[in-house]
Amino acid sequence: MIGAIIFVIVFVLFVLIGLAGIHLPIGDWLIQEYIPDITLTDYASLAEGIINGVIYGIIIWFAFSIAMMIYEKMRGPKEVVVKVENKTSK
Secondary structure, three states: OHHHHHHHHHHHHHHHHHHOOOOOHHHHHHHHHHOHHHHHOOOHHHHHHHHHHHHHHHHHHHHHHHHHHHHHHHHOOOOOOOOOOOOOOO
């Protein structure tokens, strides 16, 4: 569940960076290579931001998931205590 929150935060951050006009490598390259007509419109920065948000969001979410998995393995197994009460019926 926390991985989804990480993805959404990173996605929004990169969309905002794209809207600010900062050109990051993956989105800029994909737009130039595959959708060159969109560079003539006002939506180029939005499209670049969405592409970067999805790609970098997945990369960071994946890295976070691996780090959490390693952290959980380093902590060891969790102890579970089960308390059983013996009730006798009359």
